[in-house]
Amino acid sequence: MEIDRFVWYLKIHIIKEKGIHNMEYKLNGFQPKQALHFFEEISAIPRGSGNEAAVADYLVQFASARGLACIRDRANNVIIYEKGTHGGEDKPPVILQGHIDMVCEKVAGSTHDFTKDGIDIRIGPDGWATADGTTLGADDGAGAVAILAILDDADQPHPPIEAVFTAGEEIGFVGASQLDFSRLSARRMINLDSEDEGVACISCAGGMEYYFDTNIVREEKTGTLFQIEICGLLGGHSGSDIDLDRVNAIKLAGRIANHMIQHRDACIVDFSGGTKDNAIPREASCTVLLPTVLAELTEDDLLALIDSIQKEYASSEPDLKITVTRIDGRVVSALTRADSLRLIGAVLLAPNGVQRRDPTQNNFVITSLNLGILRVGANHIKFTFAPRSSIDSLQDATLEALQLTADTFGFETSTAGVYPGWEYVPNSVLRDTFCESYRSLFGDELRIEGIHAGLECGLFAENLPGLDAISVGPTLRNVHTPDEAFDLASNEKFFRLICDVLTRLAKEDR
Numbered sequence: 001m002e003i004d005r006f007v008w009y010l011k012i013h014i015i016k017e018k019g020i021h022n023m024e025y026k027l028n029g030f031q032p033k034q035a036l037h038f039f040e041e042i043s044a045i046p047r048g049s050g051n052e053a054a055v056a057d058y059l060v061q062f063a064s065a066r067g068l069a070c071i072r073d074r075a076n077n078v079i080i081y082e083k084g085t086h087g088g089e090d091k092p093p094v095i096l097q098g099h100i101d102m103v104c105e106k107v108a109g110s111t112h113d114f115t116k117d118g119i120d121i122r123i124g125p126d127g128w129a130t131a132d133g134t135t136l137g138a139d140d141g142a143g144a145v146a147i148l149a150i151l152d153d154a155d156q157p158h159p160p161i162e163a164v165f166t167a168g169e170e171i172g173f174v175g176a177s178q179l180d181f182s183r184l185s186a187r188r189m190i191n192l193d194s195e196d197e198g199v200a201c202i203s204c205a206g207g208m209e210y211y212f213d214t215n216i217v218r219e220e221k222t223g224t225l226f227q228i229e230i231c232g233l234l235g236g237h238s239g240s241d242i243d244l245d246r247v248n249a250i251k252l253a254g255r256i257a258n259h260m261i262q263h264r265d266a267c268i269v270d271f272s273g274g275t276k277d278n279a280i281p282r283e284a285s286c287t288v289l290l291p292t293v294l295a296e297l298t299e300d301d302l303l304a305l306i307d308s309i310q311k312e313y314a315s316s317e318p319d320l321k322i323t324v325t326r327i328d329g330r331v332v333s334a335l336t337r338a339d340s341l342r343l344i345g346a347v348l349l350a351p352n353g354v355q356r357r358d359p360t361q362n363n364f365v366i367t368s369l370n371l372g373i374l375r376v377g378a379n380h381i382k383f384t385f386a387p388r389s390s391i392d393s394l395q396d397a398t399l400e401a402l403q404l405t406a407d408t409f410g411f412e413t414s415t416a417g418v419y420p421g422w423e424y425v426p427n428s429v430l431r432d433t434f435c436e437s438y439r440s441l442f443g444d445e446l447r448i449e450g451i452h453a454g455l456e457c458g459l460f461a462e463n464l465p466g467l468d469a470i471s472v473g474p475t476l477r478n479v480h481t482p483d484e485a486f487d488l489a490s491n492e493k494f495f496r497l498i499c500d501v502l503t504r505l506a507k508e509d510r
Contacts, residue, residue, distance in 0.1 A: 044118035086157035088506025098143030099169035143192025172417025194473035197490035203450035206421035235282035238370035239453025254347030
């Protein structure tokens with residue numbers, strides 16, 4: 001099918017030099033009919049991980065309005081079925097798959113309520129869509145609405161489609177792990193959750209959530225408080241951005257706190273950082289209590305350390321901000337000295353970041369982990385890590401190192417949300433079709449790569465023997481952060497590619 005060229009207008013907020021103005025934004029070129037309209041609609045629906053009921057309602061209503069068969073399960077996964085069209089009626093069916101939940105991150109001071117508020121989409125003159133101080137949700141809203149646009153287009157040739165919209169992907173593939181795979185007959189699958197146009201993913205790492213837990217004892221103590229606040233770090237996705245060596249706010253706060261509690265009788269009062277196991281922490285805070293007689297000397301020393309840290313990261317983390325608030329003469333409930341030392345010891349010595357690269361594949365990351373969340377409560381400490389690896393034995397080595405760290409500092413360990421990796425398939429009709437299509441449409445070669453991040457393809461491949469899968473998407477940047485951005489020009493190429501591949505599959509004679 002030849003996709004109609006048209007001009008799409010959307011009244012949205014455009015960021016201009018002197019402020020934000022309502023005006024029409026004009027984008028010439030190929031776009032999925034109604035796709036950006038659908039993106040606007042689902043962006044108005046709160047759909048943070050674990051809160052997908054309303055967007056699942058939307059999908060069911062979408063299917064009902066078009067007379068399409070639909071299944072919704074208790075996890076809020078939705079499957080929509082559409083028969084083959086324009087010659088594709090009797091061809092092998094294909095799964096189109098994306099997830100409907102999004103990571104909910106916002107800048108410090110934002111009043112946005114992800115449980116009630118929709119996303120405020122803004123499109124700049126450069127054709128990049130962002131949000132107002134929050135994550136945008138193009139991960140994976142862009143993929144989900146592309147599926148809707150295809151289902152909505154009666155002129156698009158395609159084989160029978162099983163459109164699978166999963167919930168809870170961002171919190172450990174919760175929806176996909178509960179999906180009834182017997183509802184799927186297809187053994188070809190196009191996952192629409194990648195983040196680089198012109199690149200197709202054909203393998204990914206497996207992973208899990210890994211926890212440290214321990215109870216603590218608090219004592220009433222008097223002294224001077226030093227409250228340390230860290231913000232402005234770049235953060236990022238703990239899989240796709242882990243190779244960038246971005247600063248982990250929890251680790252940095254631990255470094256500063258450790259410098260202070262080397263003084264005798266210093267204790268931790270509070271420590272928290274991060275919001276998602278799979279997001280590199282951008283913010284953290286720590287409160288340390290010191291004997292008042294040491295406050296003056298400690299403050300000078302602390303400020304000198306912070307000045308050094310700011311200089312260390314001036315080029316790589318230009319927006320890093322570390323603030324210190326001193327409060328004298330306070331009576332507080334602080335951790336015991338022993339619990340303070342084991343908390344900071346675990347923060348500093350737990351492995352974090354890239355653990356192994358493959359020098360034969362341009363130093364592609366094989367194994368990593370992310371200390372994503374730390375919470376110190378009234379009587380309890382909890383760490384949340386996200387270890388990943390495409391090699392099981394190396395993942396085992398990471399888990400052994402975590403267990404040793406936990407044992408050393410008296411923490412219990414547990415795991416959740418274990419998901420498998422996705423292995424490369426040597427012979428793939430889908431991969432060949434995508435490569436042929438990309439070459440024909442754009443006169444260039446489609447890059448074929450594995451990724452270190454996790455994809456639901458692993459669970460689908462595990463449950464659908466013989467699955468031929470591929471993952472593609474438009475260009476997204478800084479996902480899982482309030483700087484998330486969606487390149488609309490790349491979305492044009494992405495959608496043209498999907499439509500052309502479906503047309504080829506509808507006409508194939510393999």
